[in-house]
Amino acid sequence: MIDMMPATEEAAADIIRGHAAAGRPIAIYGGNTRSGLGSQLAGMDRLRSAGLSGVVAYNPGEMVMSVRAGTPLAEVEAALEENGQMMAFEPMDHRPAMGTSGVPTIGGIFAANVSGPRRFVAGAARDSLLGVRFINGKGELIAAGGRVMKNVTGLDLVKLMAGSQGTLGFLTEVTFKVLPRPKASATIVVSGLNDPQAAAAMATAMSLPVEVSGAAHLPQTVKARFLGGALPEGEATVLRLEGLEASVAVRADKLAADMERFGAVSKIRNEQSHVLWREIRDVMPYADGTQRPLWRVSVAPTAGHQLVAALRLEAGVDAYYDWQGGLVWMRMEADAEADALRRYIKALGGGHATLIRASDRVRSAVAAFEPLDPAVALLSRHVKEKLDPKGIFNPGKMTGAAS
Missing domain, CATH: 3.30.465.10 (Uridine Diphospho-n-acetylenolpyruvylglucosamine Reductase; domain 3)
Known part of the structure; x- marks a missing residue:
C-alpha cells in the first residue's frame, strides 16, 4: 500500500x-x-x-x-x-x-x-x-x-x-x-413527552411563525448524556430558535407559551444552547467507545417513532430523533438487524438507513448503504x-x- x-x-x-x-x-x-x-x-x-x-x-x-x-x-x-x-x-x-x-x-x-x-x-x-x-x-x-x-x-x-x-x-x-451567523440562540425544552407526543409537539412548533431551526427529541435513555445531565427531569423535546437577540427573545416567549399545552417548559440560552445542539449533531450519546451497530436513518418525520417502536418488538434498540423526528440515530444493543430495519422503513413509506459504525464482522455481512432502486x-x-x-x-x- x-x-x-x-x-x-x-x-x-x-x-x-x-x-x-x-x-x-x-x-x-x-x-x-x-x-x-x-x-x-x-x-x-x-x-x-x-x-x-x-x-x-x-x-x-x-x-x-x-x-x-x-x-x-x-x-x-x-x-x-x-x-x-x-x-x-x-x-x-x-x-x-x-x-x-x-x-x-x-x-x-x-x-x-x-x-x-x-x-x-x-x-x-x-x-x-x-x-x-x-x-x-x-x-x-x-x-x-x-x-x-x-x-x-x-x-x-x-x-x-x-x-x-x-x-x-x-x-x-x-x-x-x-x-x-446568528447573533443569539435559545432552546425551548418541553419535558416529559413520550415519542408520539414529542412528534406532535414538534409538528406543532414547525407550523408556528417562529422560525424553528432545530427540532429534536431525546428519550429518557439518552437525555442524561446531554449537557452533562443538566436538562430538566423527564424526556426532553428541544426546539431551537436563532437570530438577533431581541427577535429570539420574543419568538422564544411565543413558542414557550404555545408548548405549555404539551408539558413543562424551560429555556436554554446562547452558550448552553450551542453546546446542546453540537452534542445532538455529533451523536455524543453513542460516543461510547464500542462497536455496537449505529444506524443513521432518514424517514418521514411522523414515521421515526413508529419505526423505533416496531423494532423494539424484536431487537434491543436505543434511539433519539433529530430533524423533527425524520432523522433517527439508532444504536443496536447486539445484532445490526439490517433486514428488519429496512423492512420496516419500506412498510412506513420509505426512507434510507446507513450503517455508520459496526464491527468488522458485521460490516462484512451488512450493506452499509441503502440498496438503490433498480432504475437508480x-x-x-x-x-x-x-x-x-x-x-x-x-x-x-x-x-x-x-x-
Whole structure:
C-alpha cells in the first residue's frame, strides 16, 4: 500500500492516470475521519487530499467561498467565524461516534454530504455547493459550476459529486455559499413527552411563525448524556430558535407559551444552547467507545417513532430523533438487524438507513448503504462508467440515497 498526498492537481492527475493505465484500484481519502464507512478499502494505495489545502477565494460580502479540498474544516470555520458567517448545513464531526481520528476536511464534508440539525430547514451540504474541481478516473481535470459555468457532459456534476463518497472523482476544490451567523440562540425544552407526543409537539412548533431551526427529541435513555445531565427531569423535546437577540427573545416567549399545552417548559440560552445542539449533531450519546451497530436513518418525520417502536418488538434498540423526528440515530444493543430495519422503513413509506459504525464482522455481512432502486442503480452505474471507466476509485463502495 502506498500513501500518496499530492500538493498540486497536476500531480494528482498523474497518479490517477498511472493507476488507470495499470487497472490498479485506489482509495480516496480526505482526513480519514469516516474510515470504515462502507466497504473496506484496506490494502489499496491511498490518495489523500490533505496536500491540497488553503482558501482560494473568499469575499464575505458575496457570501461565497472557494477552498481546496484538503483544507481542514476547522480552518474554514475559523475564517467564516471571523467574518460572522457560517455553513448553514451545520456539518457534524463523525469522530466521536465512529471512534476515528484524523482531521475533517472541507472536501470530505461535501464528498459525504455531511449535514447536521439545521438540515431540515436549511438544506444539506449539496444544497450549499456551487462549484467543484475534480479529477476523473481518466486523470482529466474537470471544473463545474461556481465561477466556471460551462458543463459539456449533460450531467449536474456539482450535485453528483456531493455524497459520491469518492467513487466518481478526486475532489480538489469546492466553492460554496455561506450565511450570516446568528447573533443569539435559545432552546425551548418541553419535558416529559413520550415519542408520539414529542412528534406532535414538534409538528406543532414547525407550523408556528417562529422560525424553528432545530427540532429534536431525546428519550429518557439518552437525555442524561446531554449537557452533562443538566436538562430538566423527564424526556426532553428541544426546539431551537436563532437570530438577533431581541427577535429570539420574543419568538422564544411565543413558542414557550404555545408548548405549555404539551408539558413543562424551560429555556436554554446562547452558550448552553450551542453546546446542546453540537452534542445532538455529533451523536455524543453513542460516543461510547464500542462497536455496537449505529444506524443513521432518514424517514418521514411522523414515521421515526413508529419505526423505533416496531423494532423494539424484536431487537434491543436505543434511539433519539433529530430533524423533527425524520432523522433517527439508532444504536443496536447486539445484532445490526439490517433486514428488519429496512423492512420496516419500506412498510412506513420509505426512507434510507446507513450503517455508520459496526464491527468488522458485521460490516462484512451488512450493506452499509441503502440498496438503490433498480432504475437508480442502473443510472448510477452509467454515471460511474462515464467518470471512472476503469472502476479504480473506491471499488465496491457504492452509495445509496443520501439526505
